[in-house]
Amino acid sequence: MADSPSQSIDVTYVADLARLRLSPEEISTFQKQLGDVLGYVSQLAEVDVSQISLLGEADLKNRLRVDEVGPSLTPTEALANAPKQDNNLFVVPRIIE
């Protein structure tokens, strides 16, 4: 784990993680702009957080409910916005040869 934040970001690598195909122009623009933003947010390193719990005040309770079937979208409605569908299923490019 890195203890202190880095101010460089490998935009090509992160864009791939995020499933975003960027143009070379976008990569170089974002590299600079996000470098500035990371420089700005790195000021958080000066805050002493050693006494602070990650979860804060845990004043929340679970909300449980009975697992009952209620009104919902029909398959036709749920699929209506899909770019490609067939036989009540979403269709995507072949994944396994």
Place this chain on the structure above:
Amino acid sequence: MTSLTIPELREKLRSGALKSREIVDQLARRVEAVDPKLKAYNYVDADKSRAEADKADVAKPLGGVPIAIKDVINVKGDPCTCASKILQGYVAPYDATVITKLREAGAVLFGRTNMDEFAMGSSTENSSWGVTRNPWDLDRIPGGSSGGSAAAVGGHEAFAALGTDTGGSIRQPAALCSCVGLKPTYGRVSRYGLVAFASSLDQIGTFTKTTEEAALLLEIIAGFDPRDNTSVDRFVPKYTQSLHQGVKGLRLGVPKEYFVEGMDPEVEKAVRAAIDEYKRQGAEIVEVSLPHTKYAVAVYYIIATAECSANLARFDGVRYGKRAANPKDILDMYGRTRAEGFGAEVKRRIILGTYVLSSGYYDAYYNRAQKVRHMIAEDFRLAFGKCDALLTPTSPTAAFKIGERTQDPLQMYLADIFTIAVNLAGICGVSIPCGFTSSKLPIGLQIIGPKWGEETMLRVAHAYEQATPWHKEKPVI
């Protein structure tokens, strides 16, 4: 006629002096006249609104009153584009809970308002459908991300509108367009049917001309919803009934960290004058400190981008909207669909959010930001031990010029410096008109309340509004 308030419309509707259809007609005419200049709307179907108007029950709280909706909230059978190409062609298959509640109250839905793509921005310049302009100066931005709702209400081409506020996206544009912009406490209003940006911060709220209308709309849209587990099962007060109690005896806090260098002196002067007005009305003014204020923007841009990178993963070309043509394989489809569908700011935030959550950086960024977020919330908790509400500027400057900050995202992010902490703490805030600059640009006063403090907060807002003329001014478009 489009300058009437909801109570005025309601009176005319109930007495029979006006029909809801006539109101829709007038509104549609106003939109035709001014929206080519403002571009506040992405979509208007006046005939559909007329049909709703003909069926409206004027005895209901909003019976026959048209309300505009930000283009990020699902309205069954209508587009919901989030101002993004990736949702082009999407038709909402269901109503958001706030829409159901507006319908139950008799409202007529009128138009979807423009916004920054997926509510990411502070100027509405990040819309895929064109830039919204400020009704007070067409060369300037209306604020954002709910800039369409603000420009529509401020430009009198909507009586009231719903918006969303993740870091100031209701309050900042309301300030810049001279409207009342209300962000309720996190959990007060159901978000079922709202397209998510940053789920620990997003909240639906209102744009109106007056605080009374904000109170009325909040009464209608607030409340627990079993379909949104972040909504809270808590009594909804009659906000309209406690509005008129004045501020005598209330303690109003002025956080010293909100009067900083770099702030427009005209904004500071107007806000100081508002504080004096409260003093004159018998409120006790106390200085308070929110020592972690300066970290709020940094915390926000870690947490909000982290959450958006997860929330926007669903836009992958499979279930809704756009898919890139002729994909080679599934990774090619994801990568190109998202590259073609998202605009620059959304891509930037997804990348930043993915980065701060990535292995090796998670602790240094995300976990640290969460901890500082708790410290910011604690600052407010301590401050509200000393006062009933806080008074601050909403925005450090009046509306800036279109294009002025688009090349420098960091400068754009700093536009929200006074609004962001409220979202991080999950508390409530409202912006009300408090004057104009010498070049006639609106200035907003932000009143911040503790969790569930909307009643007192709106009462404070109302007291100032009743003593000042700003909310009655109308722009010449």
